[in-house]
Each structure stands twice: as C-alpha cells, then as structure tokens.
Amino acid sequence: MKETRGFHVAVLGATGAVGQQMIKTLEQRNFPIKKLTLLSSARSAGKAVKFKGESILVQEAKPESFEGVDIALFSAGGSVSKQMAPEAVKRGAIVVDNTSAFRMDPEVPLVVPEVNEEDLKNHNGVIANPNCSTIQMVVALEPIRKEYGLSKVIVSTYQAVSGAGSAAIQELKDHTKALLAEEPFEPKILPVKSDKKHYQLAFNAVPQIDVFTENGFTYEEMKMINETKKIMHMPNLKVAATCVRIPVETGHSESVYFEVEKNSVTVSDLQGILLQADGVVLEDDPSNQVYPMPAHAVGKNDTFVGRIRKDLDEENGFHMWVVSDNLLKGAAWNSVQIAESLIKLNLV
Amino acid sequence: MKETRGFHVAVLGATGAVGQQMIKTLEQRNFPIKKLTLLSSARSAGKAVKFKGESILVQEAKPESFEGVDIALFSAGGSVSKQMAPEAVKRGAIVVDNTSAFRMDPEVPLVVPEVNEEDLKNHNGVIANPNCSTIQMVVALEPIRKEYGLSKVIVSTYQAVSGAGSAAIQELKDHTKALLAEEPFEPKILPVKSDKKHYQLAFNAVPQIDVFTENGFTYEEMKMINETKKIMHMPNLKVAATCVRIPVETGHSESVYFEVEKNSVTVSDLQGILLQADGVVLEDDPSNQVYPMPAHAVGKNDTFVGRIRKDLDEENGFHMWVVSDNLLKGAAWNSVQIAESLIKLNLV
Known part of the structure; x- marks a missing residue:
C-alpha cells in the first residue's frame, strides 16, 4: 500500500x-x-x-x-x-x-x-x-421529525433483488431471459434461499423478504419497524411496514405515509427541510415529471425524495416516495x- | 352466429x-x-x-x-x-x-x-x-366493511404495464431485452404516452400512472380515491393512494392498510369473511409461503387476498395484499x- x-x-x-x-x-x-x-x-x-x-x-x-x-x-x-x-x-x-x-x-x-x-x-x-430499507427511510424522516415531530409511519417497499445477493441477481436475469424466450425456468433462490418454496421474481411482485415471524409480518418488516424506533430513539413511534420484492436489480423504493406532530405544516415546508438535509436529494417537481426512480439512483450515495403530498383527509398526514441504492446508502x-x-x- | x-x-x-x-x-x-x-x-x-x-x-x-x-x-x-x-x-x-x-x-x-x-x-x-386498481381493492374491502365497518384506507399499488395498452407491453419487453444485452434503448411510451418525458420501466419502478393533478396526486391516484367512495357509497371514507408502475406485464398488486369501525376484530375474523366473499380467493398461509402474486393471478377472474396482519399499533388497523388480473377483473x-x-x- x-x-x-x-x-x-x-x-x-x-x-x-x-x-x-x-x-x-x-x-x-x-x-x-x-x-x-x-x-x-x-x-x-x-x-x-x-x-x-x-x-x-x-x-x-x-x-x-x-x-x-x-x-x-x-x-x-x-x-x-x-x-x-x-x-x-x-x-x-x-x-x-x-x-x-x-x-x-x-x-x-x-x-x-x-x-x-x-x-x-x-x-x-x-x-x-x-437494514437497507430502514436506512433510506430514516434519512428522509429524521430532518422532518426534528422540525415538526413524528407520530406515525406506514411504509410499503419496492425492493431490488441485489439485497438478496449476487446469485439472486443472476437468477432474476436468467429467469427474465427465459420468459422473454418463452422457455421454462425453475427458480431456486428467490424469494428466500433458505425457505421451502421458490418463486419467479421476473415480471412478478413477491410480498416476502426474509422468512415470516409468528405475527404474520416478515423479519424484513419487523427489522424496519424495530430498527426505525431504535435509530430514531422513539420506542413509541407507530411504525408499520409491508416489504415487497420487485424485478429491479438495484435501488429500493418506498411509499411512505407519515404523520407529523405540529399542525399546519405544508408540502413546501417539508420540501424546504429536505432540500437542506444531509444525504438527501429532493427530486420533487411533478409538473416536469421529476421524481425519484431506482434506475436513476444506482451508483449514488444519496437518498432521493419526491412525490411529497399532503394527505387529503388527515390534517397532519403526508405521503412521500423515497429511493436509494440499497448496496450503497443501504x-x-x-x-x-x-x-x-x-x-x-x-x-x- | x-x-x-x-x-x-x-x-x-x-x-x-x-x-x-x-x-x-x-x-x-x-x-x-x-x-x-x-x-x-x-x-x-x-x-x-x-x-x-x-x-x-x-x-x-x-x-x-x-x-x-x-x-x-x-x-x-x-x-x-x-x-x-x-x-x-x-x-x-x-x-x-x-x-x-x-x-x-x-x-x-x-x-x-x-x-x-x-x-x-x-x-x-x-x-x-x-378503474382497474379500484375494482380489486373494493372487492376485498366491501365484505369487510359490511361486517365490521370501514373508516380509513391507505393503498400503495404495484401496477402492471398492460394497463397502459399493448404498445406499452411491447416497450417493456423490448427495453428489458435491450438492457439484458447491454444495448441502448429509447423509451417513447412509458410512463404516460401523452406526457412530456418518457422513462425506462424495465428493471425500474415509476411512481407515475396517468398525468399529475394540481394537488400533487396523479389522476390514477385520484381515481382510486374518488371511485372507491362512490362505489362503496361512503363519501366520507378516508382514502389515500400512491400508484406505482412496476415491470410486470399483467396483474396489479396492492399493499392496503385499512381501519375497521368495530373493536376486537381479529385476523381470523377477516380471513373467515374473505373466505366466503364473492369474487375473492383467500391465499393467506405465510407458514407455507402462500400469498397472492401477479404471476399466479394472470388469466383468472378472481381477486386474491393474503398477508392479512393486524397493525401492531392501531387497535382497529390491518394490512393486506390484494392481487388481480387488471385486464380481467380490472x-x-x-x-x-x-x-x-x-x-x-x-x-x-
């Protein structure tokens, strides 16, 4: 050296x-x-x-x-x-x-x-x-919590296959090629190598990442729930997660619903906060079709946030779309x- | 004839x-x-x-x-x-x-x-x-509402490309082939043919279906919100939607969080109701990795429901995963x- x-x-x-x-x-x-x-x-x-x-x-x-x-x-x-x-x-x-x-x-x-x-x-x-899916979510939530408080999070994930390792990436590619060529293919790794059954991920969506726990949530979902509370020092934060694998090689996406504690917070308040936040890149301009996507996030260290909307019913509720490279920031x-x-x- | x-x-x-x-x-x-x-x-x-x-x-x-x-x-x-x-x-x-x-x-x-x-x-x-994504959700929610009432719905969708028509299906396939062969490809249809910019859907997740409305939600999201209220005769139902296109040819999936009005409802209560419901097939056995997936729903008229879980924080909150063939029931x-x-x- x-x-x-x-x-x-x-x-x-x-x-x-x-x-x-x-x-x-x-x-x-x-x-x-x-x-x-x-x-x-x-x-x-x-x-x-x-x-x-x-x-x-x-x-x-x-x-x-x-x-x-x-x-x-x-x-x-x-x-x-x-x-x-x-x-x-x-x-x-x-x-x-x-x-x-x-x-x-x-x-x-x-x-x-x-x-x-x-x-x-x-x-x-x-x-x-x-866990990869937890990291990018808390990077986006923490600057909001600091300014406006946070009481509730409900997340649905769109997770890439690279989180399951190199062999899983190869299986997605091989299975995709086989389907396009109308040839048979037997998956042996996805969704969880150690579990009993294996399913097609190519052109599919699989609502299982890691194995299931007793309460019906998967370990991946329980990681998101428990780790978020620990990292943010909020043992009483309400967090729920549904984790889904989709046919993307790299880059996790998350549809995040959250409620803040302060009243009268606006979308542009949140955009202002996230624009200044460490590790966050705001990509939120719907009129110009600017929003985060995994294909654009690959190879970058940042967490990309967009589609910030005020819930139409809950005064303190908001939605956002959070994307990051699961192999890098994740x-x-x-x-x-x-x-x-x-x-x-x-x-x- | x-x-x-x-x-x-x-x-x-x-x-x-x-x-x-x-x-x-x-x-x-x-x-x-x-x-x-x-x-x-x-x-x-x-x-x-x-x-x-x-x-x-x-x-x-x-x-x-x-x-x-x-x-x-x-x-x-x-x-x-x-x-x-x-x-x-x-x-x-x-x-x-x-x-x-x-x-x-x-x-x-x-x-x-x-x-x-x-x-x-x-x-x-x-x-x-x-709208396709609305139909399958209300088929799953209505039998629950009838028995236990319904006060709130938050849905994130995982939508197939066939909802965007035959040319969009072909573009997904062609773009996928090009990426696997490491060849360039210029998308011209997805996510929305009439909109200004076109993005890769192959190995990607695109949080735009239909064009954007003034409030930051897309028309697709507003369709889910407004149509659900009209079909269920619940103008005051709280409904929020995030609609995302993923690289699946046919079969929409939905991660649905909902709150019922009655107290002490259990997961097996909901399973019992859905087992009897018209047009619904319950696929909910996590210990045997049984859950709905679009690849298994294609060509069938039913709406498949699984991954029913009780929310860990909200007494009346539940999660479920709803899949159906968007060209058939949708x-x-x-x-x-x-x-x-x-x-x-x-x-x-």
Missing part, C-alpha cells in the same frame, strides 16, 4: 455483492488506509480483488486475521458475524457489522450517521449497520460512512 | 388489449349473444377477430354502428366514449364504458357487481366500469359481469 499514515482496514465478505461495493467505496472516498485485508469464507478465498490499481488476495477469515486491524467491515452473513465479531473486538478492532446479528442488542449502537452519529460514542467494539456507503464518523469523532 | 336467442352485443375497441379480453371473456362465459359487432377506429378496422370459431371483421365505429345493439362494451379511450356513448344510447343500446369518461358523473352508476350491483337499477343508458371481466347483472336484473 502507498499510504503509510492511516488505518488497517479489513473487509469480511469481500467477494459478495456488498463487500465489493465496500471496497469500491473505500477507494472512491480515498479512505485513510495503511493496510487493507480482504477476508471471506474458505470457498471464496484465493480470489484476487483490485484496490487502487493493486491486486489483493482474499484470505480465509480466521480469528487471527484480525490481529492489528483497526476497523473491520463485516458483510458475510449473521452467523459469521456472531462468530467473528468477538474475535475481532478481542484483538482491538472496531467492527462495523452489516448483518442483523447485533442490531437490536441494547449494547450495540445501530447507526445512520445523518440521524444518530452521536450513538457511536457508546460503542463497545461493535457497531451495527441497519449497506456499503453507510458502513464506510460510520467508519469515517469514528475517525471524525476520534473513536478509533 | 349459431345462437338465435340472446342479445346483440357490440365491442368498441375490439383490437386493444382490453377489447381482446372482452371478446375472450364473452366466449368463455358463453354469454347469450345473437349477434356480435366488433368496432374500432378507422386505423384498426378491417382486421378479423375469432369468436367461437367464426371470423368476425372489425368495422370502423360510426353512430349507425349501434342500430339494433342491446349491449355495447366500450374500451377505446375516454374521448371516443364521450362521442359515441350518447349515439349508442340514442339508438337503444346500454353502454358499459371502461374509460374514465363518465365514472364520476352523478347520473352514471359506477359498478362492481360484488359491491353495488343494485346501482345498475338507476342507469340512464350508460354504466361506468371503474376491465374485461368486470364489464362482462355488469352485462350479466343487467340480464339477471331484467334491465336489458
């Missing part, structure tokens, strides 16, 4: 869809790295990955892999995180974990820097990166951004 | 996506037809369409075309309906109009037979078929069903 000043950073899950974006994001942000260690399962170890023109060999992750590591970005599945995070922390690393393993652990900060960067100060070695960028915040706050 | 008993039926817009389904549905239902007249614009006239093994020539629609017609099914655009419906009625036909031309006219019944068949008795020659089948109701009620 050329940098001599900087941090020893490890990426665990370096060959996955999110891991690849983490490495790209570290490069694009010119993150202060003195050494980059790339880790994976035994199956993917041995692959070479480019970083700033150099080729780095991916190694099998072992407890010893974290010796001397300052910051470890984890994105290799919940069970790997549960096993490896304590090993990394024991060796002095700070873990930024992109799985759901520690998100609801009261000892672990769950952080979206635009919303609750200060929570990083209470970390005990592990920081959790929230995962890789938010993780790297947490690492940047740790440096800024002198916590690493 | 073989039938000598029966009605003289005309289909206006016979070569369009919905018109074709109307003709198929008339055949499948063995509708009592003594003569079938197929009508279109001058541009499409001269084509031959099969009906019960016979080939029928499509003629250019003119006022005289409706001489002797008993029932005319219209699906050729709002301006054609406005021009031709009075001509057809003057000549003694009853018009079932699938466009938005007359839907909110207080003199015109807006009918979904499972919900308000009785309104047909007040017709003055024209009966309006509601258009052709509902129109033919209205015609069947007219016969049943001795109104024709």
Whole structure:
C-alpha cells in the first residue's frame, strides 16, 4: 500500500455483492488506509480483488486475521458475524457489522450517521449497520421529525433483488431471459434461499423478504419497524411496514405515509427541510415529471425524495416516495460512512 | 352466429388489449349473444377477430354502428366514449364504458357487481366500469366493511404495464431485452404516452400512472380515491393512494392498510369473511409461503387476498395484499359481469 499514515482496514465478505461495493467505496472516498485485508469464507478465498490499481488476495477469515486491524467491515452473513465479531473486538478492532446479528442488542449502537452519529460514542467494539430499507427511510424522516415531530409511519417497499445477493441477481436475469424466450425456468433462490418454496421474481411482485415471524409480518418488516424506533430513539413511534420484492436489480423504493406532530405544516415546508438535509436529494417537481426512480439512483450515495403530498383527509398526514441504492446508502456507503464518523469523532 | 336467442352485443375497441379480453371473456362465459359487432377506429378496422370459431371483421365505429345493439362494451379511450356513448344510447343500446369518461358523473352508476350491483337499477343508458386498481381493492374491502365497518384506507399499488395498452407491453419487453444485452434503448411510451418525458420501466419502478393533478396526486391516484367512495357509497371514507408502475406485464398488486369501525376484530375474523366473499380467493398461509402474486393471478377472474396482519399499533388497523388480473377483473371481466347483472336484473 502507498499510504503509510492511516488505518488497517479489513473487509469480511469481500467477494459478495456488498463487500465489493465496500471496497469500491473505500477507494472512491480515498479512505485513510495503511493496510487493507480482504477476508471471506474458505470457498471464496484465493480470489484476487483490485484496490487502487493493486491486486489483493482474499484470505480465509480466521480469528487471527484480525490481529492489528483497526476497523473491520463485516458483510458475510449473521452467523459469521456472531462468530467473528468477538474475535475481532478481542484483538482491538472496531467492527462495523452489516448483518442483523447485533442490531437490536441494547449494547450495540445501530447507526445512520445523518440521524444518530452521536450513538457511536457508546460503542463497545461493535457497531451495527441497519437494514437497507430502514436506512433510506430514516434519512428522509429524521430532518422532518426534528422540525415538526413524528407520530406515525406506514411504509410499503419496492425492493431490488441485489439485497438478496449476487446469485439472486443472476437468477432474476436468467429467469427474465427465459420468459422473454418463452422457455421454462425453475427458480431456486428467490424469494428466500433458505425457505421451502421458490418463486419467479421476473415480471412478478413477491410480498416476502426474509422468512415470516409468528405475527404474520416478515423479519424484513419487523427489522424496519424495530430498527426505525431504535435509530430514531422513539420506542413509541407507530411504525408499520409491508416489504415487497420487485424485478429491479438495484435501488429500493418506498411509499411512505407519515404523520407529523405540529399542525399546519405544508408540502413546501417539508420540501424546504429536505432540500437542506444531509444525504438527501429532493427530486420533487411533478409538473416536469421529476421524481425519484431506482434506475436513476444506482451508483449514488444519496437518498432521493419526491412525490411529497399532503394527505387529503388527515390534517397532519403526508405521503412521500423515497429511493436509494440499497448496496450503497443501504449497506456499503453507510458502513464506510460510520467508519469515517469514528475517525471524525476520534473513536478509533 | 349459431345462437338465435340472446342479445346483440357490440365491442368498441375490439383490437386493444382490453377489447381482446372482452371478446375472450364473452366466449368463455358463453354469454347469450345473437349477434356480435366488433368496432374500432378507422386505423384498426378491417382486421378479423375469432369468436367461437367464426371470423368476425372489425368495422370502423360510426353512430349507425349501434342500430339494433342491446349491449355495447366500450374500451377505446375516454374521448371516443364521450362521442359515441350518447349515439349508442340514442339508438337503444346500454353502454358499459371502461374509460374514465363518465365514472364520476352523478347520473352514471359506477359498478362492481360484488359491491353495488343494485346501482345498475338507476342507469340512464350508460354504466361506468371503474378503474382497474379500484375494482380489486373494493372487492376485498366491501365484505369487510359490511361486517365490521370501514373508516380509513391507505393503498400503495404495484401496477402492471398492460394497463397502459399493448404498445406499452411491447416497450417493456423490448427495453428489458435491450438492457439484458447491454444495448441502448429509447423509451417513447412509458410512463404516460401523452406526457412530456418518457422513462425506462424495465428493471425500474415509476411512481407515475396517468398525468399529475394540481394537488400533487396523479389522476390514477385520484381515481382510486374518488371511485372507491362512490362505489362503496361512503363519501366520507378516508382514502389515500400512491400508484406505482412496476415491470410486470399483467396483474396489479396492492399493499392496503385499512381501519375497521368495530373493536376486537381479529385476523381470523377477516380471513373467515374473505373466505366466503364473492369474487375473492383467500391465499393467506405465510407458514407455507402462500400469498397472492401477479404471476399466479394472470388469466383468472378472481381477486386474491393474503398477508392479512393486524397493525401492531392501531387497535382497529390491518394490512393486506390484494392481487388481480387488471385486464380481467380490472376491465374485461368486470364489464362482462355488469352485462350479466343487467340480464339477471331484467334491465336489458
């Protein structure tokens, strides 16, 4: 590595869809790295990955892999995180974990820097990166809450397949090609690889992301509900979610209904707030057909907000449409951004 | 024609996506037809369409075309309906109009037979078929309202491209092929042919169906809001809608939040009601991954309902997922069903 000043950073899950974006994001942000260690399962170890023109060999992750590591970005599945995070922390690393393993652990900060960067100060070695669909929603809601309060959220999502990993992306493409050619195709991964049945996502909409919980909501929906309350420090916020997978490769969209606490708030009040908000790009000009869409959000770190409307019945109710790249703000960028915040706050 | 008993039926817009389904549905239902007249614009006239093994020539629609017609099914655009419906009625036909031309006219019944068949008795020659996305929602809501009351509805839609016509279906397919082959493609139809800008629908989600109104809602959204109130005879029902086009060929899906008036209603109460409801098929068994999806609903007349959940915060709040074939229950089948109701009620 050329940098001599900087941090020893490890990426665990370096060959996955999110891991690849983490490495790209570290490069694009010119993150202060003195050494980059790339880790994976035994199956993917041995692959070479480019970083700033150099080729780095991916190694099998072992407890010893974290010796001397300052910051470890984890994105290799919940069970790997549960096993490896304590090993990394024991060796002095700070873990930024992109799985759901520690998100609801009261000892672990769950952080979206635009919303609750200060929570990083209470970390005990592990920081959790929230679920992709939660992150972009709270980025849009927090500036509104700060100014006008927030009492209720009902969200319906339109989620891209890349959240389910590289193999799921390939299955969507292969199935789409087969349908266009009127050839048979047997899905084996979507909607949830580990679940019993597999369904077509190509030219379809599947109202299941992650498996179902006892109350009829999916884990994905319960993540959105519980994580939103934790990140926003609002245990009593009313939140409901319906999570749906649609045939989009990358970029989650959300139809968000919300109620504010102050009266007489207008659409242009909200537009004004969001125009100034960190990490938000306002795209809201219906008369010129300007509104966010996943195809336009791919590859960008921002959260795009538009179609802000006042509810026609509820005095304090509003609707908006929120779009972001689920691999970037929803995962890789938010993780790297947490690492940047740790440096800024002198916590690493 | 073989039938000598029966009605003289005309289909206006016979070569369009919905018109074709109307003709198929008339055949499948063995509708009592003594003569079938197929009508279109001058541009499409001269084509031959099969009906019960016979080939029928499509003629250019003119006022005289409706001489002797008993029932005319219209699906050729709002301006054609406005021009031709009075001509057809003057000549003694009853018009079932699938466009938005007359839907909110207080003199015109807006009918979904499972919900308000009785309104047909007040017709003055024209009966309006509601918007596709409205029909399937009220079919699911009405049996619930009857038993438990209904005070509020918030819907987010996942709408198929076939609602935008045959050329839009082709554009989705062509654009999808181009993206898979990494070739350029210039959309010219979607999201709304007559609007200024055109966007990719392939692997995208577009929060615009029809053009925008002054209040920031689209016409499609305002149709769902206003038509639901009219069909259900609930001018004060709180209804909000966000309408989104997704890359699905046929089959609209809807994430519906609603509040009932009675207390202590349970999910299994609602399942019990919907299991018995006309036109509804309950597909609600999360533990076996049974839920409605557009790919499974295509070609069927029913409205499929699943993912019924109790809201975690609102005592009387529930969520459900409603799917139906937008060309059938959303258009052709509902129109033919209205015609069947007219016969049943001795109104024709």
